[in-house]
Amino acid sequence: MSTHPRQQPLPHAASPDSLERKPAGTLRFPPGFGWGAATSAYQIEGAAKEDGRGESIWDTFSHTPGRVHNGDTGDIAADHYHRYDADLDLMAELGLRSYRFSIAWPRIQPDGTGAPNQRGLDFYRRLLDGLHDRGIQPVATLFHWDLPQALQDRGGWESREVTHRFADYADHVFRALGDRVPTWLTINEPKTVVQNGYLSGHHAPGHQDPQAAYLVAHHLQLAHGLAVRAYRALGGTGRIGPAFNLHPCYPADSSPGTTEATWRYDGYENRLYLDSTLTGRYPQDVLDDLGPDHRMVRGIHDGDLDIISAPVDLLAVQYYTPYYVTAAGTTVRRWPTSEASWQQIYPEGMYDILTRVTRDYGPIPLTVTENGLPTPDTLAADGTVDDGERIQFLRDHLAAAHRAIADGVPLESFHVWSLLDNFEWAEGYDQRWGLVYVDYPTQRRVPKRSAHWYREVIAAGGF
Incomplete structure (x- = not known):
């Protein structure tokens, strides 16, 4: 079992000042490029107890004192469940060609099993019809972290049974909505579930258990493969693939052991998910590091990796930040951060991770399904929101993506995170990531300066 399909030297980060700059107005993306934006169900929908929706682990987590800033919950969020039609009009006004959203599992199966809830399916059918009516291509994610609480009570993703419950749920959704969805994504950011939900514990379900964490990683990968098979x-005629948040890992210095430590760090950040999905192998260095008695290693059954590596049609890449790794296996900061302290702003990382995927795994079609940052947005007296920092961030990251396309990366689309300000998980409503400002007391939507800029970029096919 090889450690990597093509082991390459780890890249050294370039200085932003060294990045190729082109005059304004010269970057044009390919005709038909999918300009989009992204959201997720728990972060925007609200209507937490309406139309038969069951409880998710995020309902439980957010209602647990001390788990989320200010005691915020997703009970109302951006009230998209009731305002979706107006939100669709907003998307059309922006000129979006693609919209990536997620389907709430507890809205379809309140307890994670059994016959689907028709009222839940009907909501997504109305949403999909509205997208098609406006000429916007849907990209639907099956799982964006809102596991039904009833399944968590039965072991959650530590239980192999839940992978099969996910396949059943996916089957129901495919049968009901498959004719309206050209692109499916299976699991959103399994790594975040592992690291934030089971290592640090600051996401639902709030555990801190390394033995459980990587067993969960395996089961999430297995659930992905079972959904692809379903x-x-x-006979689905659309396309299907996973959504991975990928982080380029760079040596922090040239001291002895740093390169090896960086490669190992990359194994947990990237190769654990990429290798198993695209080559049918887990990286041996990661398995060796975990050890033969680890619950993940013992939990890999014969045939699992054949299921996990069921052929996919595309890969969704989500890029936010690089990591700089020391010989001790810790990380250090090299670039300024956004309001999210974990996010270093380094656009060249977008180029590096996209070209790395194509170089190491072949020309699988790629879509960027999340890229963005939180900024300190305020509604001015004249009713505008000036988020120039977001415009610069998106401009620089789109330029890096454009350079990757020019160098042969088959990147088909780009989705800004996020369309709307929303419930930002453990941060509650403290951070604003949207192109559109949400005034939560009134639920009024105000397109920010970045939204107007993005509309012009879409209309021109570049900038």
């Missing part, structure tokens, strides 16, 4: 078994 889609193929139904």
